[in-house]
Amino acid sequence: MRIAALLIILFGLTGCAKKEGPFEELPLVKHYRNYRVALEAEPWPVVPMRRTIFRVRISPPLKKDRLLMELTMPGMYMGQNRTVLRRVSDGIYEGTAVVVRCPSGSTLWRATIRAEGFGPVSFDFHVKR
Numbered sequence: 851m852r853i854a855a856l857l858i859i860l861f862g863l864t865g866c867a868k869k870e871g872p873f874e875e876l877p878l879v880k881h882y883r884n885y886r887v888a889l890e891a892e893p894w895p896v897v898p899m900r901r902t903i904f905r906v907r908i909s910p911p912l913k914k915d916r917l918l919m920e921l922t923m924p925g926m927y928m929g930q931n932r933t934v935l936r937r938v939s940d941g942i943y944e945g946t947a948v949v950v951r952c953p954s955g956s957t958l959w960r961a962t963i964r965a966e967g968f969g970p971v972s973f974d975f976h977v978k979r
Contacts, residue, residue, distance in 0.1 A: 872976060873894070873895040873975075873976055874975050874976065876889075876890050876891070876894055877889060877890045877907070878890075878973040878975060880971050880972075880973060882968075882969065882971045884910075885908055885909065885910065885912075885968075886907075886908070886909050887906065887907075887908050887963065887971045888906065888907040888908075889904065889905070889906055889961055889963070889973045889975075890904070890905040890906075890907070891903065891904050891905070891975075892905075895975075895976065895977060895978050896949050896959070896975065896977040896978070897977065897978050898949050898950060898951035898952075898977050898978065898979075899948060899949075899950065899951050900948065901946050901947075901948055902946065902947055902948065902949065903944060903945075903946055904919060904933070904935065904944065904945055904946070904947060904961065905935075905942065905943070905944050906919070906935055906942070906943045906944075906963055907941055907942050907943075908941045908942075908943070909941050910941070911940040911941030912941065912965065912968060914937065914965045914966075914968065915936065915937050916934050916935060916936050916937060916943065916965070917934070917935040917943050917963055917964065917965045917968075917969075918932060918933075918934060918935070918963070918964050918965065919932065919933050919934075919935050919945060919947065919961055919962065919963050920932045920961070920962045920964075921933075921947055921949055921959060921960070921961055922959070922960050922962065923952060923956060923958065923959055923960070924958060924959075924960055924974070926952065926954070926956065928950055928952065929950070931947065931948075931949070931950070933945045933946065933947040935963070949977055955979065957976045957977050957978070957979060958974060958975075958976055959974070959975055959976070959977055960972050960973065960974050960975075961973045961975070
């Protein structure tokens with residue numbers, strides 16, 4: 851009986867331990883057709899419920915004034931979370947968004963970038979707890 855209680859406590863404490871990360875290194879990079887697409891965010895790692903600046907760099911530069919970024923959580927619906935990334939210079943787009951905190955404690959998110967005739971290009975990343 852004591853061993854069973856000890857195991858329950860041990861596994862319970864291990865499961866409740868808050869582990870940070872793993873946090874991916876920036877920039878997150880994908881290749882789409884002949885383009886190199888890089889995603890960055892400030893602050894990094896992303897902190898849930900805080901305004902985050904997302905930056906996308908595309909080379910060679912696209913001739914688009916804006917991109918659409920959708921933030922989703924793989925395997926769980928967290929509501930619609932879309933933001934427009936506006937061109938700040940050739941091939942560089944910026945916008946702000948807030949990643950909501952997942953009630954389950956999951957930290958894996960996906961940013962999907964698209965524009966008319968371009969994409970989708972998706973990046974998976976972890977946020978802080």
